[in-house]
Amino acid sequence: MDERSKTLLKTLIERYIAEGQPVGSRTLSKYSGLDLSPATIRNVMSDLEEMGFIASPHTSAGRIPTPRGYRLFVDSMLTARPLDRGPELAAQLADLAGQIQGQLAGPQQTPQRMITTAAHTLSNLSRFAGVVMTPRRAQSFRQVEFMRLSEKRILLIIVSPEGDVQNRIIQTERPYTPAQLIEAANYFNTHYTGMSFDAVRDHMRVELQDLRRDMSSLMQAAVEAGSSAMAEDDDQVFISGERKLLEVEDLASSMDKLRRLFDVFEHKTNLLQLLDVSSHAQGVQIFIGGESQLVPIEDMAVITAPYEVDGQIVGTLGVIGPTRMAYERVIPIVDITARLLSSALSQN
Structure with missing residues (x-):
């Protein structure tokens, strides 16, 4: 693609983002800064359409960007200017950073509150939906204890390496004495501390023959309950501002789009997969439908970015919006929020 075509495509996408209407040759002539005849512009637009970067809606003579056009735009046409090159931009970003930092700071802010605050901040500043995938908890345990509740009901207490505590009730087929429960806990803590419950299950397939039958059934029940407890607490996603997307015509213009939109928030499978992919990359990532x-x-x-604790990536945050969004405004919001959340969590 030559520079003339790139300039016209960039202008077309910027005007479409700003106005939401198909862009015609007259608008491109006015805003592109190129001295081209309407016929030349129409020929270039025809070439861009043939290459799959723009499309022509049936109801208009103008063109709109395609997903491929947006991808080229965000990959090679958005220029991130360093702070020292533009005092006005530097002031805007500094103000943005101050707003976000003010939201995340405060003596009452626990790590969990910081994460929910980050989701709300992303939504409020972008005017779309903010999303944060919480840090994955360690699947291993530091210690387990058993506490007898009744003749055949036992409370399993799981302590994670970070000191978090999970409780699960186990129904047993036979009664256990307090001494037997201490014996079972000691066996767990001596042989399996630091392992995940899935790893314990694999070890126990081999080692159960060394245990008495009454103890092995308790061990198996504890492993299943512990594995379930860890799985339920993993991969939580906080979403803020979903209702803001109802005001976005591009996403709410039909019942089919609305249904698919709320499927994203209700089931979260695709969202989790996307956020997980983002956590393996550096910096801001942009995914276009x-x-x-x-x-x-x-x-x-x-638009997503990973966040860290003490230099280690632990989760991902981002903004969910329409393809017709002001990327140059939303990208810094996501980037700065990720950096400040990383700093706040590390200090905490």
């Missing part, structure tokens, strides 16, 4: 199978709606885009 129609060209990314992880985004189930063509008119939807997701």
Whole structure:
């Protein structure tokens, strides 16, 4: 693609993002800064349409960007200017950072509250939906204890390496004495501390023959209950501002789009997969519907960035909005929020 075509495509996408209407040759002539005849512009637009970067709606002579066009735009046409190159931009970003930092700071802010605050902040500043995938908890345990509740009901207490405590009630086929429960806990803590319950299950397949039958059934029940407890607490996603997307015509213009939109929030499978992919990359990632199978709606885009604790990536946050969003405004919001959340969690 030559520079003339790139300039016209960039102008077309910027005007479409700003106005939400198909862009015609007259608008491109006015805003592109190029001295081209309407006929030349129409020829270039025809070439861009043939290459799959723009499309022509049936109801208009103008063109709109395709997912492929948006991808080229965000990958090579958005320029991130360093702070020292533009005093006005530097002031805007500094103000943005101050707003976010003010939201995340405070003596009452626990790590969990910081994460929910980050989701609300992303939504409020972007005016779309903010999403944060919480840090994955360690699947291993530091210690387990058994406490007898009644003749055949036992409370399993699981302590994670971070000191978090999970409780699960186990129904047993036979009664156990307090001494037997201490014996079972000691066996767990001596042989399996630091392992995941799945790893314990594998070890026990081999080692159960060394245990008495009455103790082995208790051990198996504890492993299943512990594995279930860890699985339920993993991969939590906080979403804020879903209702803001109802005001976005591109996403709420039909019942089919609305149904698919709320499927994303209700089931979260695609969202979790997308956020997990983002956690393995550095910096801001942009997923555009129609060209990314992880985004189930063509008119939807997701901008994400990983966040860290003490230099280790532990989760992902981002903004969910329409493909027709002001990327140059939303990208810094996501980027700065990720950096400040990383800093706040590390200090905490």
